[in-house]
Amino acid sequence: MEPMTATVRWLLGRRALSLGLCGGAAGLDREIDCALTSELPAPHEWLSGGELLLTTGLRLPDTAEGRHRYVRALDRTGIAGLGFAVGMGFDEVPADLIAAAEEVGLPLFAVPLQVPFSAIARTVLDRLAEQRYDQFVRASRTQPTMTRAIVNGGTAGVVRALGDAIGQTVLLYDDGGHLITARPSHPPADVIATADAILGRERGSSSGVSITADSAVTVQRISVGRSTFGHLVVVGVTPPSDLERVLVGHATSLLTLEHAKPRQVAAEQARVHAELLDLAASGTVTPAMARLLDRAAGRDGRVRVVLYVFATDDDAEQGAEHLTAHLEEQWRAVFVRTDGREVSALVHGDDGVGFLDGLRGWFRTPGPDGVRVRGGLGPAVAVTEIAASARGARVAAGTAPDGELVDLDTERSVLAIGGVRSGLQGAYAPRLGPLLDAEHADLLTTLRAYLQANGQWEAASRAVGIHRHTLRQRVDRIERLLGIDLADARTRAELLLILLAN
Template sequence: MRWLLDRPALDLTLVAGSGRLDGEIDCVITSELASPGQWLSGGEFMLTTGLRLPDGRAECRQYIRGLVESGVAGVGFGVGLSHPEIPEALVDAAEELSMPLVRVPLRVPFAAIARIVLDRIAEVRYEQFVRASRTQPSMTRAILSRGVEGVVAELAVAIGQTVILLDARRELVAARPGVPAPDLMSQVREFVDHERRSAGGVRISADRAFTMQRISVGKEVFGHLVVTGAEPLSDLARVLVGHAASLLTLEHAKPTQVVFDQRALLGEVLAGVLDGLAATGHVASMLARACGRSQTVRVAVFAFTDERVARNSVAELGSACTDLWRPAFVTQRGSQVAVLLRGDDGPALAGSLSQRLSRTAGVGVGLAVPIAETAASYADAALVARTAAPGEVLDVSTSRSLLANEQIRAGLSAAYPSMLGALLDDPNATELVETLRDYLEAGGQWDRAASAAGVHRHTLRRRVDRIERLLSVDLRDARTRAELLLVLLGHDAQAR
């Protein structure tokens, strides 16, 4: 309405309803009915000469009320035919009910108003098309460079509404522009549950509209993309949501070889960073795919009984990451497997990954750090993973791990030379210390320790016997094993 009144060629004058000039016009109609409201659907700019306008104030008020209830954007009253000027009773009713009422001079044909509005609607739709043509490539580039987080962010900016991506378990994967409030998440999950048999759905309540598209291929469901805001989606927004859903579906429906190659590449990048490769430039750009809103990452380390089991678990952990909408940064490190997670991922997500492995590994979760400090998070996680029982998840940032306390680590490291001095003076000190570590981490189990050390069981027994003689200890004693293991781990933590 505001735009229409600013057209100087039409010489339109607003006489009432100035508080409602932001209403959108989607068409122009002419009506001389005495009660036109019941025939309208909303968004119209209605033109009339008042040929059958009722005379009384009450009747004029009812006339305007019917238009308000129908959602009419405004009324244009042509003067100089049925009425020399707009009746005062109609002006008063329009002002009272906040209906924009516009005086149309006799010299201005109604067709001219309709034509200029139609031209503007066509212009707006063309602008929307151009905007969509620019936004769609932006989303495509975003998924290549920033993954699903990038697509969600681009879509939220483009349509100006809240965008929420859930995985197949209806757990939150990504959201923009902010983390949804718990009550909103409850509404979203309830809506998705209600529409679980549908490829998409729409729900409109008194104060909020929801639109959902399922991310799936055939019968396999990967997740749900939900958009919510105060108003239903426009045609342009629906096109962009559809495009985003297609990109997210393609992300999960890649050919097997492409998935295999991508996981291998991501694993090599993570391995390089853990080996000292600087997380800058293109490497940092790739690692950024693992970041959440916090722009940080953390490493989860899965400690297995031997390298063979760890090697066989890499593919399963990669698939589990994909199912949870996380990029598969997974790499094997001896009998351990490192997985890069978002900084805001907690131990619960690491536990979900552990469940896929039937809880056969102890899990350590490092601190949330900037990308450049990924290796430090890995070192912490690897340390606490050694103390975790199979199926247990230890978070280095909590008090559950003694090794998370810097003072305790320093004290244990200080005890290292005094407790292991005789062993450290032996010509084969390096070999014996590693054997002791493998034996202690295996909990004194001979077969498991021999597998970790890569030697025959008899060779392991000979080495353990020598260690016991040098240290004057009995490694069959659980307390002795626990003390020595803590000293070794504390020394490792301080030395890194």
């Protein structure tokens, strides 16, 4: 439903008033915010724009040039229209006044003698009251929709709901000025450039509206006390209306609550999200689950699984905390799961290794007590296909040396090709069967380290944590059990690919 407005066109349509347009039809859609009477020779000095000015012409300039200046000054002020009473000082609206109004596009209409100015003012006031009530009703209907959006869609859901409600571009930035989400999903580059420029100037203020040559940009800070989490930016053709300001304020409140939710609520939400990720990684995604998992998707609607493998369970717990904090700082929905030494999470489908660079310094802590971890990124998929991305992340992590996060898709690895990976996985049991029982678990670990070290005894023994003589004894046992010669480079390459794919 279109919002009701008080325009000059609407006012002239009130048949009971018998108002007749004389000139300035180009401005009939100007909005009226009040109606008043003035007989001042220069009324523009006391106006601020949006007024419907009513006059009898008692002190109208005598010359044509003076009347042109009179109309031009009113137009520059931004009034909605000019009503001229006929039958008192003038029997008809002066022709030079009509010509001036037509020239600048200022609506000029005749008011019959029998129609009092108060009737026009009352009609406008009634319309404005209806408009305010209509805005109140629309706000009362839209606010619950936005509240439900934060529950079902997180921050991106609120941004979508606000953009749909006000019909303008809505952008959410983190405190560093990075775009988190938007409605529409991919705003034009010039709109983003305008928002970025305004945000750069207005970041220190709590809120404000900036007018450019072709847009109005509203910036609303999202903060609690002295802590700022980000900024909500609305870009439209005109400044926000009262209704739009109410809805922007409501969205800001919801985003603040979402980002600064009580610790207990955040912990419960994290637990539920971890269970959802666990189910999705195993291949179970119901429609209800998909709606919640969509909160982790990027603007392309896709997600990727990132998997980290730590040396110890304690390191994994700390790694999960760092990963959670990193996602929260970026206004991301947190789907993080810990399983022993493994930590997995959902990131946007268009995220790469660079998005997780903020964690590298912690992962690469030097020294004997440093954190040992390797990681992998799975392919970008729809939330219903998270299991496939989880499998890809595990393969990528298997190829990574300590301290590195591997993205097989960007590295164009053959392991990223589904058919190749399936074939290698099918060869796992036939080629490595004798090492797959629990009795020989240490031999499987030794084989992987030896192959990844390219047959270098010193590097392999350090990776496993055993003496090189012990390593030689284990390699001999592996060769006897599998009936192979690990001195052969092709054999080593085949076995390494099989291990990496599983």
